[in-house]
Amino acid sequence: MVAFKIAFLASEAEAAQKALAALTLRYGNVAPEAASHIVALGGDGFMLQTLHQKQSLDIPVYGMNCGTIGFLMNAYAEEDLPARLAEAGEEVLNPLAMRAETMDGKVAMGLAINEVSLLRAGPQAAKLRISVDGRVRLDELVCDGALVATPAGSTAYNYSAHGPILPIGAEVLTLTAIAAFRPRRWRGALLPKAAVVRFDVLEPEKRPVRADADSMSVPNVLSVEIRSEPAIRHRILFDEGHGLEERLLREQFA
DSSP states (O other), X not given: OOOOOEEEEEOSSHHHHHHHHHHHHHHOOOOGGGOSEEEEEEOHHHHHHHHHHTGGGOOOEEEEEOSSOOTTOBOOOSTTHHHHHHHOEEEEEOOEEEEEEETTSOEEEEEESSEEEEXXXXXXXXXXXXXXXXXXXXXXXXXXXXXXXXXXTTTTHHHHTTOOOOOTTOSEEEEEEESOTBTTTOOEEEEETTOOEEEEEESTTTSOEEEEETTEXXXXXXXXXXXXXXXXXXXXXXXXXXXXXHHHHHHHHO
């Protein structure tokens, strides 16, 4: 058996902290910079946080679920962790890059593994103009919001907004409306992975909009550009037979 150098990282949840103590006692714990593998203990939110924080290390991350949601996580078990790491399959995810211009003239940049979403921030519906690769495709979408999701994120907020589930590895993104009012029940579009999507906020003072890239939030945006970022690779490990492709299929037949 290969001797893995494991860095254990845990959320602040009590269950995750107990797991951290037990696994550290059993397997030791090295700094992420010296590790061959990172094991993230928590839920999907902590997994996303870990991937963002450690993306420069190019180390595979294996999640064990100690939270309430675990689509990106494996089942928690203290036994046979080196064997599980050795047998795990790897998925490589590219995040979305967001460039948001705000009403006060600032520019905010962010990365999202799941989705970039625009959401109304006031009592009135948002009005958005949507362009793809520099061409206006929808002059006006009146809605609670809209989002662009990766295949990995297509089962999250996108699915709750009635967007399609995308096969992992598919070279497409989904653009999904959130509670569209005009055009009535407009559900969105499937776009090539290389597409550049731009949202322009119409009537931004009367109908303020915020943009979210995973856990990063930018208020009072005027425009948002979104594109896939192939230069950044997130390496996620899944137990054999329980990879993202299988999970995506199970979601559709549940």
